[in-house]
Amino acid sequence: MDSKAIKIAANNVQVYYADTHAIKDVNVEIEDKTVTAFIGPSGCGKSTFLRCLNRMNDTIDICRVEGDILLDGEDIYDKRVDPVQLRAKVGMVFQKPNPFPKSIYDNVAYGPRIHGLAKNKAELDDIVEKSLRRGAIWDEVKDRLDAPGTGLSGGQQQRLCIARAVATEPEVLLMDEPCSALDPIATAQVEELIDELRSRYSVVIVTHSMQQAARVSQKTAFFHLGNLVEFGETGQIFTNPEDPRTESYITGRIG
Amino acid sequence: MALSWLLLILLALAVIGYFAGRSRALASVGGDARDLHSLPSYYGYNVALTALVPAIGVLIVWLLAQPMIVNSTVSGLIPDQAIPEGSDRGLIMSEVRRVAYGLDGAVSSGAMTEAQAQDGDADIEILTKSLKDAGQVLTQDVTQPILVAAQKFRSMTSTGTIAMQVVVLALALLGAAFAYVRTHKEFRARNVVEQGVLALLLLAASIAILTTIGIVLSMLFETMNFFQLHSWKDFFFGSTWAPNFRGGSELSILPLLWGTLYISVIALLVAVPIGLFAAIYLSEYASGVTRSIAKPLLEILAGIPTIVYGLFALLTVGPALVSMFGDGGVLGVGWMASSNAVLTAGLVMGIMLIPFVSSLSDDIINAVPQSMRDGSLGLGATHSETVRNVILPAALPGIVGAILLAASRAIGETMIVVMAAGAIAKFSGNPFEAMTTITTRIVSQLTGDTDFASPETLVAFALGLTLFIITLGLNIFALYIVRKYREQYE
Ligand SMILES: Nc1ncnc2c1ncn2[C@@H]1O[C@H](COP(=O)(O)OP(=O)(O)OP(=O)(O)O)[C@@H](O)[C@H]1O
Numbered sequence A: 001m002d003s004k005a006i007k008i009a010a011n012n013v014q015v016y017y018a019d020t021h022a023i024k025d026v027n028v029e030i031e032d033k034t035v036t037a038f039i040g041p042s043g044c045g046k047s048t049f050l051r052c053l054n055r056m057n058d059t060i061d062i063c064r065v066e067g068d069i070l071l072d073g074e075d076i077y078d079k080r081v082d083p084v085q086l087r088a089k090v091g092m093v094f095q096k097p098n099p100f101p102k103s104i105y106d107n108v109a110y111g112p113r114i115h116g117l118a119k120n121k122a123e124l125d126d127i128v129e130k131s132l133r134r135g136a137i138w139d140e141v142k143d144r145l146d147a148p149g150t151g152l153s154g155g156q157q158q159r160l161c162i163a164r165a166v167a168t169e170p171e172v173l174l175m176d177e178p179c180s181a182l183d184p185i186a187t188a189q190v191e192e193l194i195d196e197l198r199s200r201y202s203v204v205i206v207t208h209s210m211q212q213a214a215r216v217s218q219k220t221a222f223f224h225l226g227n228l229v230e231f232g233e234t235g236q237i238f239t240n241p242e243d244p245r246t247e248s249y250i251t252g253r254i255g
Numbered sequence B: 001m002a003l004s005w006l007l008l009i010l011l012a013l014a015v016i017g018y019f020a021g022r023s024r025a026l027a028s029v030g031g032d033a034r035d036l037h038s039l040p041s042y043y044g045y046n047v048a049l050t051a052l053v054p055a056i057g058v059l060i061v062w063l064l065a066q067p068m069i070v071n072s073t074v075s076g077l078i079p080d081q082a083i084p085e086g087s088d089r090g091l092i093m094s095e096v097r098r099v100a101y102g103l104d105g106a107v108s109s110g111a112m113t114e115a116q117a118q119d120g121d122a123d124i125e126i127l128t129k130s131l132k133d134a135g136q137v138l139t140q141d142v143t144q145p146i147l148v149a150a151q152k153f154r155s156m157t158s159t160g161t162i163a164m165q166v167v168v169l170a171l172a173l174l175g176a177a178f179a180y181v182r183t184h185k186e187f188r189a190r191n192v193v194e195q196g197v198l199a200l201l202l203l204a205a206s207i208a209i210l211t212t213i214g215i216v217l218s219m220l221f222e223t224m225n226f227f228q229l230h231s232w233k234d235f236f237f238g239s240t241w242a243p244n245f246r247g248g249s250e251l252s253i254l255p256l257l258w259g260t261l262y263i264s265v266i267a268l269l270v271a272v273p274i275g276l277f278a279a280i281y282l283s284e285y286a287s288g289v290t291r292s293i294a295k296p297l298l299e300i301l302a303g304i305p306t307i308v309y310g311l312f313a314l315l316t317v318g319p320a321l322v323s324m325f326g327d328g329g330v331l332g333v334g335w336m337a338s339s340n341a342v343l344t345a346g347l348v349m350g351i352m353l354i355p356f357v358s359s360l361s362d363d364i365i366n367a368v369p370q371s372m373r374d375g376s377l378g379l380g381a382t383h384s385e386t387v388r389n390v391i392l393p394a395a396l397p398g399i400v401g402a403i404l405l406a407a408s409r410a411i412g413e414t415m416i417v418v419m420a421a422g423a424i425a426k427f428s429g430n431p432f433e434a435m436t437t438i439t440t441r442i443v444s445q446l447t448g449d450t451d452f453a454s455p456e457t458l459v460a461f462a463l464g465l466t467l468f469i470i471t472l473g474l475n476i477f478a479l480y481i482v483r484k485y486r487e488q489y490e
């Protein structure tokens, strides 16, 4: 494989929730134009680590992050970095769907409006339609863009949140189990989207489905009890893991 | 026998019943409690409750009904010609009651024998004199019809009370005996106690509801009396408030309603932005420590009695406003003549409402799920953009509900406006003028020398009822909105 530019580099990252040591000394390099999958048993710190990458952990009072995380070579925990600006560049789809109690249209238009991405109404309409198409939900909602986003089904809400996240054109998209509430058809559509995003952005996806990780990602990181056990080419991890813990997780013996 | 004795006896009966029932149940199974249908104490409670609940229910009904029956019977005894010019049956009845209580007092202090007190042919003058000597208060001279009525009142009341005691005690004994006899190992005491508890709870709930209904009805009756003496057209659609105790008053609610609403609007203009912003600061920005100090402090404001706010308006805010807007004031405009003004009352009432608005809004903002904030922040929105675009819209219905509740408090507020708003009823848009409100007029119509027969006094009840209906409507509407909002995130 040809080596791509490093988009995000994490060095010796430690995360504490008050006294709980949730992430222990993690080093990882996330490449540009690549899909990286985070796998690991429940509670091992995948979401926690993901939230470090766009400083969403700042909103949790008791959470403390140590170590460096560099985005394009710049430390995102540096005082000069504006977390708001950072989150516009590093978008996020959360584990639980969280549409705003607004219309479907306003949900998607939220980011573009805040960042002034559209010059006029027609352009905004365009962005909304394109994003909803990429979120694989356009056909289901195109006739009711004024209906509240909270009135959709769980899976539809999750795809709406994906559309909302891609509407701001982030450089990195962090997705925390985006398909856990989706049926196989919508899952396939989201995977297609991830594949398409790869041509321009870097995507990090947390998933509990080994098949999904194998299908969509080029790199895979296996977390266990807050440690990054193994990180490498997806094919390598799934066919020939180095660590016995990785092997037993993949083959379904721990988890 | 006094009421307290009766209650004590009932209680003692219940306690005895409890132990008797319990031991009888145990005896029926030879002391092995496992053979009983219910736990032994349930058999005890069953006897106690069966003794108490019906007896107390009858006692309450009797206590409410007896005075009404006695009053209406006695009042029928007074001949029409015994009612002097300018008085009415109600006033005479209160005199009758006063004489009756006077006689009671004189008998119990030994100034008079029971026979003297009930002597229908007693000499009025001697009787009046001995009553006064015994220290009883009489407002006018006792007349023959009043004395007769008072004696009838006394005899009916004492017979009624004795009958009540007999009936209540008999009921309690019967209940206890009935339950005691039924106590047996097969008897489902647990289920019966369940019903007894239900009955007790129901009793408590119905007393609360009945009181509310009673309040509304008493207002309604007096209001109807008022509308017999005064035209409802003037009350609802007139334009002048000019009570005159010599008659010919114009009593229109509209100027008062105008003052009430004007002051309330100013109060809300003060309280809503400040309260809301304080709530946003406390729930979104303040650190845990700041919050734990500032929130209780803000809520202390809510505990200050409104009369203290009134003093604050009278002594501090009013003069301060005059020194700004008054003649020779800092601004040199000379708009404000006295410290009693719509603005003074509105400002201070607004301060009073701040904690009310802020603590309700704070709860509502906190109820917006964290995932909503995360979603917005994750898209690169700033904190204040998140508050403005996501949190406030999500909390809006609840906040509107809070504002409506605050409005209904403002409309019903009395002390601050009594002390700070003035007493002039008029339609004016000038916030520097004195104006008056519905509540202050209720106070002024009912204080001082009043008889409850003139429209000038009775209008207070019509005002009160109207106010009650307005605030009730606002409250229902507010609760409806708040409840609708609560469902959204459940
Ligand atoms: N807000 C929080 N406060 C305190 N502890 C937390 C918090 N969030 C997570 N943790 C702890 O951090 C550890 C990692 O949690 P995290 O949510 O990152 O797990 P995860 O790998 O995403 O699990 P899952 O697959 O179930 O989503 C857990 O032990 C959890 O208890």
Ligand SMILES: [Mg+2]
Residues within 6 Å of the ligand: A046, A047, A048, A095, A176
């Ligand atoms: Mg997770």
